[in-house]
Every structure is written in structure tokens, then in C-alpha cells.
Amino acid sequence: MALGPVSGLWERLSGWQQDQVEAAAKVEVKRLAGMLERPGDAPRLLADRLTDRLEETGGEALVTGPYGWLIRRGLLQRQACSDRRCDDGIRLDTGSECENCHNARMLSEVEEAAFDTERHRSVRSRVAAQQREAAYAVWGKHYAPYGIWHDDSPMTPGDRSAKESLGRHLASFPRPPGNAGPTTRG
Ligand SMILES: [Zn+2]
Incomplete structure (x- = not known):
């Protein structure tokens, strides 16, 4: 019978509760039979459901309120989508x-994958923008005021190597859209 897997819970019910659970099980078996090609499978199907639900809970011993568990959890179909045959x-x-x-x-x-890609892209472009800002800040603060990079400026070997390394650094970042940013003139 459908209630076989929960015989331990059944024994813990009062007479009135047993009547209610039995009635609820009958209603569910009838409902299941209505959507099965082989209606005779309905009691077994309900028994399987009770077994699954008990496994989720961890066994009959862990059910503190047998009546509530049976009525609200064990016997209820969990329709996970719009299909009424879905449990x-x-x-x-x-x-x-x-x-x-x-x-x-x-x-x-x-959708999740698309969202991850989008998020990844936006983080990457934000990091690139921050690095670019930092590089421009260094350029503006240390070199621009002295005009040392004009073609006709005399450059020490130190200036030249600083210019080259900063130029490489700046070139590694994409330009911000609509803003050319400072450029190094070689
Ligand atoms: Zn479904």
C-alpha cells in the first residue's frame, strides 16, 4: 500500500490523524491515477515519493511531527514547473x-553564462581603466611640467629610458573612448 514506507510514522499518529492521512493519501492516489497511462501504478508512485521525502529528511526517526510531515511534505506533489505531471x-x-x-x-x-561573461568583461575594462588612469597620473605629475619629452628638449640618458619605459607602459592600455589622453611624442 502507498503508506508502506511510512509505517513507523503511521504508528505515531492518533486515530483521528490516521483517518486524515489515509484520506489525503487516497485523494493523492486518485489524482495520480488520473494522469497515468497505467492508473494501477499510482499507489507505488506515491510510495516512492514518500521514500524519497523520507530520505531527504534523514529517516523516520528524524521526523518530529509525523502528522504535519505527512500532510505538508510527504504526500504533496512538488510541481517544479508549469507541467502538472511534474514532481x-x-x-x-x-x-x-x-x-x-x-x-x-x-x-x-x-543566461547565467552570458551574465558571467558580461560581468567579466566589465570588471576587466574597469581594471584596465584604473591602470590607465594611474599611468596617466604618473606621467602628468612627474614629466609633463618639465616638458622633457619635446623633440628639442635635451634629455639625459635617464630621461630617455624613463620616457621609453613609460611610453611602453602607456601603449599597453587601450585608449578611453572619446579621449585620446596624453601622448608621448618620440
Ligand atoms: Zn518540470
């Missing part, structure tokens, strides 16, 4: 994976 992502009529749930999951994975 926890498994089709009640076929016992296979619910296609509707599968599709929804695929879609959300694709």
Missing part, C-alpha cells in the same frame, strides 16, 4: 526527467 523535476507519468524543467534549467544556465 521534483521527474515526470509522474513516464518516470523520466521532466523536459519542461530540463529546458528551463538549460535556459537559466545559458
Whole structure:
């Protein structure tokens, strides 16, 4: 019978509670039978559900309120999508994976991946912008006031090597859109 897997809980119920649980189980079996090709499978299907739910909880011993657990958790279908034959992502009529749930999951994975890519791109461009700002700040603070990079400025070997290394540094960053930024003239 459908309530077989929960016989331990059944014994802990009062007479009134047993009546209620039995009635609820009958309603659920009837409802399940209505959507199955082989209606005779309904009691076994409900028994399987109770077994699964018990496994989730960790066994009958861990159920503190047997009546509430049976009525609100054990016997209830968990329709995970819009398909009324869906119970926890498994089709009640076929016992296979619910296609509707599968599709929804695929879609959300694709959306998540797209979101990750977008976020990755924006973090990368923010870091690049910060590095560029820092490089320009160094350029402006230390070199621009002296005009040492004009073609006709006399340069010490130290100036020249500083210019070259900073020029390489600046060249490694993409220019901000709409702003050419300071340029080094060689
Ligand atoms: Zn589903």
C-alpha cells in the first residue's frame, strides 16, 4: 500500500490523524491515477515519493511531527514547473526527467553564462581603466611640467629610458573612448 514506507510514522499518529492521512493519501492516489497511462501504478508512485521525502529528511526517526510531515511534505506533489505531471523535476507519468524543467534549467544556465561573461568583461575594462588612469597620473605629475619629452628638449640618458619605459607602459592600455589622453611624442 502507498503508506508502506511510512509505517513507523503511521504508528505515531492518533486515530483521528490516521483517518486524515489515509484520506489525503487516497485523494493523492486518485489524482495520480488520473494522469497515468497505467492508473494501477499510482499507489507505488506515491510510495516512492514518500521514500524519497523520507530520505531527504534523514529517516523516520528524524521526523518530529509525523502528522504535519505527512500532510505538508510527504504526500504533496512538488510541481517544479508549469507541467502538472511534474514532481521534483521527474515526470509522474513516464518516470523520466521532466523536459519542461530540463529546458528551463538549460535556459537559466545559458543566461547565467552570458551574465558571467558580461560581468567579466566589465570588471576587466574597469581594471584596465584604473591602470590607465594611474599611468596617466604618473606621467602628468612627474614629466609633463618639465616638458622633457619635446623633440628639442635635451634629455639625459635617464630621461630617455624613463620616457621609453613609460611610453611602453602607456601603449599597453587601450585608449578611453572619446579621449585620446596624453601622448608621448618620440
Ligand atoms: Zn518540470
